Amino acid sequence: MVAGDVSRPAIARQSILLRKRDALSGDDLSDDDLSGDDLSGAACPSSLNNSSTPWEYGLGRLNGPYHHGAAREFSHREHDWPCGLSAAAVCHIVGNSHCASRIAGRAKPGTTIIVQPTDAQNSAETAPAKKQAEEKLPFLLCTGFGVGSLGIATMLNVPTVFFPVLMTTVLGQSAALAGALLTISKLYDILADIAIGVASDRTKSRMGRRRPYLAAGAIIGAASLVMVFIPPAITGWALTAYMAVALIIYSTGYSLFAVPYVAMAGEMTDGYHERTRLLSFRTFFIAIGQLLAAAGMAALVDWGGGGAQGYALLGAASGTIVFTTMMLSFIGTRNARKVEWVEAKGPRPPRMEQVKTIIGNTPFMQLMGAKTFLYLAISIISTTKLLFLLNVLKVGYEGLVHLTMSQNIVAMLIVPFWTWAGRKFGKTRSYQAAILILSSLYASYYFTSEGITVLELWIRGAVNGIAASGVTLMGISMLPDVMEFDRKRTGARREGVFSSIYAFMEKVAFAIGPGLMGVLFAVAGFVPSTGGQIVEQSASAVHALYAGIAIIPALLTLTSFMIMTRYRLNEQALADMPEYTAQA
Incomplete structure (x- = not known):
């Protein structure tokens, strides 16, 4: 046990095992069960002058309840030090060793004095952080932050939903090739996420360490969507190579924005529930982004004839949406709290030790495991959905419009409910409930067939919206919590690293999903086509x-x-x- 390792929770639990300490140095002199010591009648100073240090004290018998309840804070200028106690006096001092020595000099031998430097003394940023945790972030700041997720949702959903269809129904390529190209781009993205996360953690600029990446991501991301969906008139290996490069540029733009963006949420506020409120804006705009990315883009493709012209409209529109919303987020977060890079206190541990501390963050590993399986499910259903609607339910692009509109309208409206549920029942229970609803909905698609009505599509979309809103909000609002858990364990602020790992798991899932389904469809004998034609598929397909x-x-x-x-x-x-507290 090191100096300063006695905390307020230890006093609240009425610990009976204390450590006698030298009040000047804070050195640990001995372990001693003080329950039998006679500390009665301990003398206390009547006042302490020339200091503004706040003090904490706990009064009571060891092995017994506190006479005055939990520890409380007071200023020496307003209260005299309590004296004449018939039970043990435990003076829990928040202050420097000079002030502690003055008290020690006035106390009788046997009085236990526990010196605990806290953040109020040692960290210039603790008081502002606590104040920040109690305050609500301005509405405009939350909106400026949230609007960026509209661009993220567009970038994530447009290629996932429409690229396989572009390749198989317009460009005449196989589903396996489309899946392989998406997988390669996501595998590259994994490396990009980690590099960008570490770089953004260590960046120093007048705009903060995250926002420069938001601007770069907006420009590159928008350009990449135009490249992917308005390809030149080439075929064969040239087309394959072109698409591979375009998708890598797309992945770079996505990572440049998404990784620092998610990391910002853990820095903008320290409030446990305020994080959920902030990220509810993100969830709201994700729903709008998904609505535009699926229903809006499907309507554009359909309006453009379902062929190359329709996908050219999609590329231009999605690129415009991405650039506009991401730049609005860059501008809208200019007044967000900026947190500079902080190394862990004490000697810097070896790289493998740092990795071990991340792996040892059990809540983070559990959250990432759950998110990986969840993202894998979403990537598979996103890759399959449009092909299923076109080839099995035979509702065309119009069916996707109905399904997506109902899902995302409900998702937007239900955000306040999930925000309330997270506060009322806890984030974990709310997250579990949303996952179960989603799992049940996915299973129910097994019982659908051609002839499904528009009303059924809207009901399924609505249920999906309820579940998706809860999964999105609760999952992302728990990420800053595990970041705080890490900071309290290690003393380091490495939100970008955790954000990059979060994005890494997302990319792994979205790399495996399309690749897996591409292989499955190829093995099952799925027949590709050109010009937007829909052909009859085999029973195995x-x-x-x-x-x-x-x-x-x-x-x-x-x-x-x-x-x-x-x-x-x-x-x-x-x-x-x-x-x-750094170990000595």
């Missing part, structure tokens, strides 16, 4: 589509739920954690 829309996603989301049943980090657990 239809079975593969059912597996991709229902069976596999339902099992994956159920696995995600099971992982989250082991998650234990909550508001009280974070509040009870002491701040990190």
Whole structure:
């Protein structure tokens, strides 16, 4: 046990094992069970002048309850030090060793004096942080932050939903090639995420360490969508190479914006529930982004004839949306709290030790495991959905419009409910409930067939919206919590690293999903076409589509739920954690 390792929660729990300390140095002199010591009648100073240090004290008998309840704070200028106690006096001092020595000099031998330097003394940023945690972020700041997720949702969903269809129904390429190209770009993205996360952690600029990347991501991301969906008139290996390069540029733009953007949420506020409120704006704009990316883009493609012209409209429109919304977020977060890079206190541990501290962050690993299975399910169903609607339900692009509109309208409207549920029932339980709803919905697609009505599509979309809103909000609002958990364990601020790992797991899932389904469709004999034509598929290909829309996603989301049943980090657990103190 090191100096300063006695915390307020220890006093609140009425610990009976204390350490006698030298009040000047804070050195640990001995371990001693003081329950039998006679500390009665301890003398206390009547006042302490020439100091503005706040003090904490706890009064009571060791092995017994406190006479005056939990520890409380007071200023020496307003209160005299309590004296004449018939029970033991435990003076829990928040101050420097000079002030502690003055008290020690006036106390009788045997009085236990515990010196605890806290953030109020040692950290210039603690008081502002606590104040920040109690304040609501301005509405315009939350809106400026949230609007960026509209661009992220557009970048994530447009290629995932429409690129396989572009390749197989317009450019005459196989589903396996389309899946392989998406997989390669996502694997590259994994390396980009980590590099960008570490770089943004260490960046120093007048705009803060995150915002320069937002601007770069907006420009590169918008340009990449134009490249992907308005390709030159080439075929064969030239087309394959072109698409590979365009998708790598797309992945770079996505990572440049998304990784620092997610990291910002952990820096803008320290409030446990204020994080959920901030990220509810993100969830709201994600719903709008998904609505535009799926329903809006599907309507554009359909209006353009379903061929190359329709996808050219899609590329121009999606690029414009991405650039506009991401730049608005860059501008809208200019007044957000900026947190500079902080190394862990004490000697810097070896790189492998740093990796071990991340792996040892159990709540983070559990959250990432659950998110990976969840993202894998979403990537598979996103890759399959449009092909399923076109080839099995035979509702065309109009069916995707109905499904997506109902899903995202409900998702936007339900955000306040999930914000309330997270506060009322806890983030973990709310997250589990949303996952179960999503899993049940995915399983129900196994029982759908040609002839489905528009009303059924709207009902399914609405249920999906309820679940997706909860999954999105609760999942992302728990990420800053595990970042705080890490900071309290290690003393380091490495939000960018955790954000990059979060994005890394997302990319792994979205790399595996399209590649897996591309192989499955090819093995099942899915027949590609050109010019937007829809051809009759074999029974085995239809079975593969059912597996991709229902069976596999339902099992994956159920696995995600099971992982989250082991998650234990909550508001009280974070509040009870002491701040990190470097070992001497």
